[in-house]
Amino acid sequence: MSLPQHLAAGELLTALHGTGEILTALRGATCPSSAIRLYSILRIRLRPSDPSYCVGRGAVFALKPLSAASSLPLLSHFHAHLLKSNLLAYPHVASSLLRSYSLLSPAIAHHLFDQMPPATCNMFVVNVMLRSLCSSDLTSARLFFDGIPDKDVVSWSTMLACYFSKGRLGVADGLAFFREMTFTSQVAADYVTLVTVLTGCASAGLLQPFCRSIHGYVVRRRVPASSHLGASLIDCYAKVGHLDYASRVFARVASRNVMHWTAMICGMAMHLHYDEAIQLFEKMCWRGLGPNEMIFTAVLSACGRAGLVEQGRVFFQLMVEKYGLEPSIHHYACMVDIFAKAGQLEDAYDVIKTMKVEPNLVIWTSLLAACKRFKNFDIAVEGIEKVLAMEISDENSGLYTLISDLYAMGERWGDVIKVRRLMEEHNLRKNRGLRRARDLTVPTIS
DNA sequence: ATAGGGTTAG
Incomplete structure (x- = not known):
């Protein structure tokens, strides 16, 4: 149920009748003030005959927008209320x-738990x-995990996701952990566990047998297929390089x-089969399935790499006009x-100037690289200034060289020297950082 | 019947 957000508390009280109705409204609330208002109404409306967990449910729903507002004072205020009304005894509220x-504050969370x-x-x-x-410290997470007496599928999946996401455990060890879960501890993996493991394997870009063994588990254990x-x-x-298997799974869904x-x-696009990717996309649209934003990034990037400028333009228009998706x-x-790679620098610059979001480093870099390649200093000028005003990380330090080359192309020798100096400072900072890190490691003596 | 884990992208 959607609720007009501008209603005053008094009007709300008359607009909503049953507690069920209020709960539904509370569940959909996004802003903390309306959540608090609805929650107070719920408490007023609740009769002694209503099951007591109703308030608890209300508190659970109210907490979501409250934590989304990321205001610690607001949260501790609500916490105080929960304590006073003895609602924290309910595990779902707790x-x-x-x-x-x-x-908001892991330290307070820890204390609350204790x-x-x-x-x-x-x-x-x-x-x-x-x-x-898991989100703060892997070692203490593992210690905590080991201390859980009856670990369920969620405990195992959480730990597994933590290992994969932090990149602290190789895929082989991650799979050993998966085996420990399913084989040694006899905890059945569900689809969330499997998605976690598969994402881990995929991001590590590791060997195909891992993916196969997970696939085997899915088939053997008849895990209910989810999308x-x-x-x-x-x-x-x-991602592990077996497009043929991917196609086979796709065909069998x-x-x-x-x-x-x-x-x-x-x-398909990942494996440089751009035409097939585009054909597949057209086939999907033809079947009446509505494409999403993600597909368009895949299709547009395929156009860029295949050098299909007009095709890309058409797809972008299709996305906005036919499917009403916000770019x-x-x-x-x-x-x-797409435009930059094809040497259509004016068109590329035009996109940047008319786009509704602030261009990022990736976008400027793409334009600047093309400006160098197609020898156009004028279009590069604004981009250079924007990039120099941004934070340039170590992995992007090649940008200084690019900019210095562009200045040289425009015969702006003073700026060339300035950029070189910036580059030196950057390297100096980097090296100092490295040296400090090196000092911290204990040398091993054999 | 209320709460916990995962979510794709040059």
């Missing part, structure tokens, strides 16, 4: 509060705590949705790249 705190009575501390609470530790799992399998096979098509189209920075980056 776990929600813990989750909210873990996003103070919790054992009766409140169920698996939900424990797993929220684990998740919180996420299917798409992850396609994505993983494509019973009810294909946009996610499967996206994964397959991205896979993101990725789409603009693709368009700039």
